[in-house]
Amino acid sequence: MKLLPQIVVLLLLSLSGRAQPELSHWQTDITFGVQAGKVNTESSPNSYWAGGGDFIAPVYQPAYYYYYPVDATRNRYGLSIQVFEGYRLNHWLIPGITAGVDWYDNTQLFPVAIGVRGDLLKNERRIMPFYSLESGYGFRGFSYHGNQLHGGWSWSPGVGIRIKTGNKTAYIVSVGYKHQEAKLVSPTDGYTTLSLIETRRYNRLFFRMGFSF
Amino acid sequence: MDTKQLLIACLIAIWGLTACSDKCEQTRVYRKYTPLQVKLTDLRQPVKSTAPRGLEEPGKIYVKDSYLFIIETKQGIHVIDNTDPANPRPLSFIPVPGTVDLAVRDNILYADSYIDLVALDISNPTTVREVSRIQTGFTSGLVGRTNWSYNPANDYISDSKEEVVTEVVKTDCESNLNIVPYPFAIPWFGWYYSYAAFDLSSASKSSIGQITPNTGTGGSTARFAAVGDNLYVVNQNSLQLINIADPAHPQRGAKAQLNWNVETIFPYRQKLFIGTNQGMYIYDISQPADPKLLSSYDHIRACDPVVVEGNYAYITLRGTNACRTGSSDLLEIVDISNLSSPKRVVSYPLENPYGLAINYPTLYVGRGGKGLQVIDVTDPVNPKIQRTYAEVNALDLIPLNKTLLVIGTDGLYQYAYSQSASLQLLSKISAKKPY
Numbered sequence: 001m002k003l004l005p006q007i008v009v010l011l012l013l014s015l016s017g018r019a020q021p022e023l024s025h026w027q028t029d030i031t032f033g034v035q036a037g038k039v040n041t042e043s044s045p046n047s048y049w050a051g052g053g054d055f056i057a058p059v060y061q062p063a064y065y066y067y068y069p070v071d072a073t074r075n076r077y078g079l080s081i082q083v084f085e086g087y088r089l090n091h092w093l094i095p096g097i098t099a100g101v102d103w104y105d106n107t108q109l110f111p112v113a114i115g116v117r118g119d120l121l122k123n124e125r126r127i128m129p130f131y132s133l134e135s136g137y138g139f140r141g142f143s144y145h146g147n148q149l150h151g152g153w154s155w156s157p158g159v160g161i162r163i164k165t166g167n168k169t170a171y172i173v174s175v176g177y178k179h180q181e182a183k184l185v186s187p188t189d190g191y192t193t194l195s196l197i198e199t200r201r202y203n204r205l206f207f208r209m210g211f212s213f
Numbered sequence: 214m215d216t217k218q219l220l221i222a223c224l225i226a227i228w229g230l231t232a233c234s235d236k237c238e239q240t241r242v243y244r245k246y247t248p249l250q251v252k253l254t255d256l257r258q259p260v261k262s263t264a265p266r267g268l269e270e271p272g273k274i275y276v277k278d279s280y281l282f283i284i285e286t287k288q289g290i291h292v293i294d295n296t297d298p299a300n301p302r303p304l305s306f307i308p309v310p311g312t313v314d315l316a317v318r319d320n321i322l323y324a325d326s327y328i329d330l331v332a333l334d335i336s337n338p339t340t341v342r343e344v345s346r347i348q349t350g351f352t353s354g355l356v357g358r359t360n361w362s363y364n365p366a367n368d369y370i371s372d373s374k375e376e377v378v379t380e381v382v383k384t385d386c387e388s389n390l391n392i393v394p395y396p397f398a399i400p401w402f403g404w405y406y407s408y409a410a411f412d413l414s415s416a417s418k419s420s421i422g423q424i425t426p427n428t429g430t431g432g433s434t435a436r437f438a439a440v441g442d443n444l445y446v447v448n449q450n451s452l453q454l455i456n457i458a459d460p461a462h463p464q465r466g467a468k469a470q471l472n473w474n475v476e477t478i479f480p481y482r483q484k485l486f487i488g489t490n491q492g493m494y495i496y497d498i499s500q501p502a503d504p505k506l507l508s509s510y511d512h513i514r515a516c517d518p519v520v521v522e523g524n525y526a527y528i529t530l531r532g533t534n535a536c537r538t539g540s541s542d543l544l545e546i547v548d549i550s551n552l553s554s555p556k557r558v559v560s561y562p563l564e565n566p567y568g569l570a571i572n573y574p575t576l577y578v579g580r581g582g583k584g585l586q587v588i589d590v591t592d593p594v595n596p597k598i599q600r601t602y603a604e605v606n607a608l609d610l611i612p613l614n615k616t617l618l619v620i621g622t623d624g625l626y627q628y629a630y631s632q633s634a635s636l637q638l639l640s641k642i643s644a645k646k647p648y
Contacts, residue, residue, distance in 0.1 A: 037233045039386050076235060076386075104235070106387050177233070184239075184387075191358075194377065195242040200386055202235045 024168070027094055029084040029117075031172055031210030035102060037203055038075045078103040080206060084115065084132075092118035098134055101141065104202050107182060108141030111154055120159070130174075132158045138180050145184060152181030152200075162212060170212045178204045237386040245378040246359065251327065253368040256310055260331055262341035265291065265303035268644035273435060274620045276611055277317040280304075280338060281618070283625060283642075287311050287356060287372075290324060292338045298616045298627045299639040304338045311370070313356050314446075316439035321460035323437065323444055327370045328352055328363045330446070330455060332463055344461045350468065351448045377646075438480040443501040445485060447475045452487065454502060466502055481521040484552065488519040493528060495552055510547060510555040518609075522571040524550040525558070525593055529566035529578060542566060544578065546593045558593045568609030570617070575599075575634070577617060579607030585619060587634050599634040622646075 080103070086096025094117045102109045113136025120129040135155040143149055158176020165171060179201065186196035268291065272284035281295040289308040293301045311327035320336040321344065331346045353362040361372040438445045442458040443466070452475070454466035473489035480486075485496040485504060492511040496504040512530060519528045530543040544563040548556045563578065563586070570577045574591040584603035590596045606621030617636060619626040624644040628636035 037235050039235045039237070104386070191244075193241070193243045196239060197241075198237060198239040198384055200235065200237040202386070203233050204235075205233050 025088045027084075027086045027088050027096070027117075027212060029086075029172055029210060029212045030082075031084075031174065031208040032079070032081045033174075033206060033208030033210075034077045035080045035104075035178055035202075035204035035206045036075060036077050037205065076105060076204075078105065078204070080208065082111075082208065082210075084117065086115075086117055092120075094118050098136070102138065102180065104180070104182075104200075104204075106143060107149065107200070108143055109138035109151055109180065109182065110141050111138040111180070112136050113154065113156070115156075119162075126164050128162045128164070128170075130160055130162055132156075132160065132174065132176065138182065140182075145186075148185050148187065150183040150185065152183060154178065154180040156206070158206065160208075168213055172208070172210045172212050174206075174208045176206050178202070178206050180204070235386045237384045239382050239384050240379065241382065242377060242379045244358070245376045246373040247376070248371065248373045251310060251370040251372060253370070256327060256329065256370065257346070260307060260309055260326075260333060260341070260343040262292070262305040262307045262339065264306065266306045268624055268642055269646055271620050271622070271625060271644050273314055274609060274611055274618055274625065275315050275317060276613060276618065277322075280335075281625075282315055282317070282322070283620065284312060284315060286313065290315060290322070292335070292341070293642070294338070295627075298629070301625075301627065301640055301642060303642075305341060307333065307341050311361065311372070313354075314435065314437040316437040316444055318439050318444070318457055319460050321457070323439070323455075323457070323463065325349065325437070325446070327354070327361060327372075330444075330463060332461060334461070345463065347455070347463055347465055349446055349448075349455070350453055350465060351446075351451075354448055435477055435479065436475075438478045438485065440480045440483075440485075440498060441501055443498070445478055445480070445498075445504075447471070447478045447487060449474050451475075452478075452485075452496070452504065454504065456502070467504075469496075469504055469506075477518045479519050479521060484521075486519050486521050486526060488517045488528065490517065493517070493519050493526065493547070493555070495549065495555065497552075508553045508555055510557075512545060512557075518568050520569055520571045521549065522573045524548060525590075526555065527569055527571055527576055527590070529563065529569050531566050544569075544576075544588070544596065546590065546596065548593075559596065561596050567607065570610035570612045572612040572617075572630070575630075577610050577612065577619075579610055579619065579621065581608060581621070582606055585610075585636075587636070589634070600636075602636065 080100065082098055082100035084096055084098045086094040088094050096115060098113045098115050100111055102111055113134040115132060115134025117130055117132045120131055138151040138154050140149045140151045156176055156178040158174050160172055160174025163171040182200040184198040188194055188196055268283065270286040272286040275282040279294065279296040281293040281301065283291040285291060289306055289312060291306055292304045294304050295301050309324050309326050309331060312324045315322055315324040320334060322333040322335045324331050328348055328351060329346045330349045332344050333341050334344045335341050359373045359375050361370055363370050436447045442456060444455040444457050446453045446455060450471055452469040452471055456464040456466045471494065473491040475487055475489045477488035478485060483499045485498050487494040487496065492509055494509050495507045497507050498504050517528050517530050519526055526547040526549050528545045528547060530541060530545060542562065542564050544561040544566060546558045548558050565580045565583050567579045567581050574589060576588040576590045578586045578588060580586055584601050585605040585607040586598060587600040588596050589599050605619060605626055606623045607619045608621045611618040615629060616639065617628040617630055625642040627639040629639050630636055
């Protein structure tokens with residue numbers, strides 16, 4: 001089988017875009033940055049054990065503990081690393097896929113999405129604004145909760161600028177919005193606690209930097 | 214910057230403020246136990262029947278002549294005219310606080326009401342009235358998952374009310390698990406930090422107070438048995454005899470101590486078969502006022518109703534965590550031809566069995582949410598499952614001449630059984646939980 005190595009080599013060459021820059025339609029964007037948002041916590045939960053009063057099962061523990069939001073309302077920041085691999089149909093339409101890793105405090109997700117990027121202005125220039133739009137699914141990463149955590153749907157619009165440094169290479173700075181859902185199904189004893197399901201909707205602003213080739 | 218740009222900037226700012234906050238909420242379904250106290254003077258208000266009402270949490274069923282009595286757990290008793298099983302007619306509801314069991318002799322109905330035994334005149338089932346009441350001598354009890362107890366010091370009965378509650382709580386998206394404030398979440402580098410934080414946070418939480426849930430052992434079926442002039446009442450650890458020779462004026466009689474956790478009582482041919490969670494007691498009641506222990510039959514620890522027909526006793530064993538015991542779910546058939554030494558014939562695995570009923574040669578086993586099973590026990594060594602009615606929620610059963618009564622959490626079913634294996638649904642009285 002000679003074909004397979006050839007394909008791999010071709011793919012690698014096309015990814016790097018250096019072998020035949022004028023012919024390559026592939027574009028790779030590697031970015032990293034933060035996703036910022038905040039959480040509004042309630043000042044006190046509805047009810048909990050109070051000397052023989054109501055019983056409330058905890059949010060993150062299978063055993064019987066009090067639940068109260070320890071953390072006050074505050075801003076949240078999480079690291080986000082993303083790779084976009086797109087095919088340049090023309091300068092304003094580059095469909096592709098993104099994959100990466102996002103952290104939301106103690107939750108790690110691996111988002112995989114189908115997206116489209118493209119230039120916003122017509123003429124070739126050194127600093128080119130571009131748009132991005134993607135939607136996909138965030139798969140659960142490694143966390144204390146293991147498979148109790150379930151990933152969820154996400155979508156993310158954004159804009160950025162591409163600062164050209166060469167024929168194909170560029171620096172990227174982008175900002176945008178990201179909506180990511182997740183679900184945590186906590187274990188229950190089936191006796192006192194029957195079901196504990198937390199739905200999470202992360203709404204974040206992202207700021208990313210990186211390079212494109 | 215012109216007005217239009219300013220407006221857009223403002224809109225973006227507002228959107229940014231509202232849209233970019235994480236929204237997390239937890240939907241939790243749990244059993245909530247609310248303590249309640251019943252004053253003895255309130256408990257002892259004379260019982261009077263009221264208009265019929267719907268079933269909510271049906272408990273034990275009892276049949277007398279053409280009347281059907283369904284316990285509404287701790288609330289009272291539904292009286293139903295069952296002359297035509299295809300068309301049962303609710304007659305009245307008798308509010309009896311704390312009631313779990315009943316038995317009828319002639320036109321007097323005996324029902325427990327926490328520490329009391331109430332005698333009710335049911336000669337006219339639409340206007341039931343109280344004729345007398347005595348204390349059973351039991352000062353505590355276990356109903357389902359809740360315990361009640363009587364405190365003579367202040368004449369209160371402490372009980373708790375169980376509800377299944379669904380609640381939606383806003384959560385903090387699990388941000389409270391980090392140890393130190395830092396600009397970015399530490400668990401980027403692995404789960405160790407969050408795990409450590411987890412322990413810290415739980416340790417501080419657990420020190421706040423009493424956290425043991427108020428739960429107990431599992432449900433049971435009959436704890437009352439009226440035999441001749443006597444009413445036998447069991448609680449967890451004793452057998453109380455109540456003389457009902459004068460039906461309107463029951464008298465408390467002897468009391469026998471039982472060592473195991475008693476769950477059910479089944480009278481059969483001058484014998485009492487008492488199902489406990491460690492075995493079965495057989496009592497001779499040929500001298501009714503002086504029950505004699507003939508033998509006891511040990512089995513694994515499990516919930517176990519027992520029924521008897523001919524030379525065999527049929528016991529279901531449910532080793533659920535409600536019974537806090539073993540883990541085996543079994544049907545056991547025990548040869549009791551020699552009452553002083555019962556012998557196991559067969560131990561047949563059967564998932565999740567609750568109450569059972571025998572109409573020889575057919576055994577009906579209620580399996581809770583898993584349906585109703587019809588088993589042929591012609592050959593006791595080799596019971597054969599004939600049919601399963603999976604859609605029926607069956608906790609307890611009573612076989613009558615032509616109808617089989619099945620009670621479960623979703624109501625009362627009545628079946629006709631012309632052929633033993635196939636059941637024909639005659640009617641259903643649905644139960645609707647208030648929560």
